[in-house]
Amino acid sequence: MRQLLNTLFVTSEDIYLSLDGENIVANREKTAVARYPLHTLSAIISFAYPGASPALMGACAQRGISLSFCTSRGKFLARVTGEANGNVLLRRTQYRIADDPEQSCVIARGMIFGKIYNARWRIQRTRRDHGLRVDDHKLGDVSDQLKSFLPQLLCQKDLDSLRGLEGAAATAYFSAFDQLILGDPSVFSFKSRTRRPPLGPVNAMLSFAYSLLSHDCAWALESVGLDAYVGFLHRDRPGRISLALDLMEEFRPCIADRFVLFCINNRILQKSDFDFCENGAVFLNDSGKRTFLQRWQERKKTY
Numbered sequence: 624m625r626q627l628l629n630t631l632f633v634t635s636e637d638i639y640l641s642l643d644g645e646n647i648v649a650n651r652e653k654t655a656v657a658r659y660p661l662h663t664l665s666a667i668i669s670f671a672y673p674g675a676s677p678a679l680m681g682a683c684a685q686r687g688i689s690l691s692f693c694t695s696r697g698k699f700l701a702r703v704t705g706e707a708n709g710n711v712l713l714r715r716t717q718y719r720i721a722d723d724p725e726q727s728c729v730i731a732r733g734m735i736f737g738k739i740y741n742a743r744w745r746i747q748r749t750r751r752d753h754g755l756r757v758d759d760h761k762l763g764d765v766s767d768q769l770k771s772f773l774p775q776l777l778c779q780k781d782l783d784s785l786r787g788l789e790g791a792a793a794t795a796y797f798s799a800f801d802q803l804i805l806g807d808p809s810v811f812s813f814k815s816r817t818r819r820p821p822l823g824p825v826n827a828m829l830s831f832a833y834s835l836l837s838h839d840c841a842w843a844l845e846s847v848g849l850d851a852y853v854g855f856l857h858r859d860r861p862g863r864i865s866l867a868l869d870l871m872e873e874f875r876p877c878i879a880d881r882f883v884l885f886c887i888n889n890r891i892l893q894k895s896d897f898d899f900c901e902n903g904a905v906f907l908n909d910s911g912k913r914t915f916l917q918r919w920q921e922r923k924k925t926y
Contacts, residue, residue, distance in 0.1 A: 630666040630923075631659055632916040634909060636695055639673035642682050664688055666842055668835070670695050670912070675703075689842040696906050699834065699864075704845060713848050717866075721853050728782050730869075731856035735789045736776050737873030742796045743769040745876045749803050757802045765799040768792075782856065789872075796876075800825075806887040810894045820904030824897050827905045828886065828915070832879035833871070835919060840874070841867035882922055891918060 631647065633640065639650045647667070649657040661682060666689040669675065675690065680703045683690040690703040720726045746766045750759055772792045779785045793816070801813040804825065813825040821827040841851040841864045854865025856872070871879075886892050896911030907915060 629664055630668060630920055631664050632912075632920070633667070633669040633671050634912050634916065636671050637673065638669075638671045640667070640669065640671075640675040640679055642676060642679040647679060661686060661688065666838070667691070668693060668838060687846065689838070689845075691838050693834065696831075699837070702838075702841070710848055714850050717849055717853060721855055721859075724782055725780065727855035728780060728785060731782060731785055732776055732779060734856060734869055734872045735785060735792075736773060738789070738875060739769050739772050739776070739792045739796075741873055741876040742792070742880075745803070745880060746796075746799060753805060756805060762799055762802055765795050768795045785856070800880075803884055804887055806890060807894075811887045820900070820902070820906075822903050822905065824892075824894070824905050825883065825887070827897060827907055828883045828892070829879065831907055831912075831915065832883055832919070833875065835916075836871045836874060836879050837864060837867050839923075840864075840870040844870065882919065885922070886915065886918060 633649065635651070637651055638656075641648045641650055643658070645661050647659045647661060647664075648655050649659075667683065668691045670693050674692065680690060682688075684703055692700045692702070694700060720730065743766050746762050746769070749757060750762050750766070769792055772788055776785070776788055779788065797813075797816045800816075804811050804813060811825055813823065816829070817823070817826050818830055821830045844851045844866055849866060851864045851867045853859065854867075854869045857863065857865035857868045859865060892911055892914060896908060896914060898906050898908045900906070
């Protein structure tokens with residue numbers, strides 16, 4: 624079993640990463656400001672624009688350290704990979720299944736079943752722990768609705784029908800998401816799930832958490848020799864890590880959503896941790912990202 628090590632998050636936009644012996648060096652205007660031993664890291668995610676040296680990229684690829692580059696708002700740009708791990712026969716089997724819609728549907732069913740099951744579990748836990756502070760009747764109705772989707776999923780034999788049920792379940796789940804939020808309603812109210820751009824602090828946190836989770840899933844898949852770009856539910860699209868998006872579906876409610884609710888309900892993030900744009904878009908600012916990423920890494924170690 625591979626040991627779960629630390630992830631280095633580079634949030635300052637003017638940092639250039641280089642290699643010095645067995646250490647990563649963070650440079651600002653050609654001056655070293657921090658050093659990190661390579662052997663303590665399993666992944667590096669950089670939100671900086673200057674990038675990284677070819678020597679560091681080669682060292683990460685050789686050691687199996689995931690090195691990803693994102694925009695300052697968390698949008699994936701690129702990832703450095705070395706030799707493919709695992710058995711080539713495993714990847715050939717993956718490609719054959721992905722080319723068969725019926726077999727793809729069988730695998731995708733399990734992923735979506737897990738997602739809906741975990742979403743219902745998330746609601747049920749809030750009812751159990753905070754029943755007097757939430758609209759228990761509304762949460763109960765949504766929980767029953769999600770439960771009714773589970774046997775229907777097992778009967779689906781084509782991907783389009785499966786996506787339809789998944790969409791209906793997601794709509795039901797997010798219709799009650801505001802009831803799961805116990806923080807300041809003037810800041811952390813939630814009406815609906817929005818992306819590109821995220822509208823409101825809750826959507827900003829969800830989008831950022833999903834982006835981090837997709838990186839972790841892609842790294843996990845590639846570390847065992849699977850192709851993160853060839854999925855079963857999410858079909859092929861240039862530049863999209865489709866299998867990682869498939870894998871993260873069932874982890875959204877129990878890891879990403881749960882973490883966002885943890886940050887809000889424990890007052891870890893405040894209004895001052897967000898940038899509010901004129902068009903209604905909301906993004907985590909530098910201080911918000913640092914707090915979010917620090918807590919995210921701490922939380923990962925408890926799983």
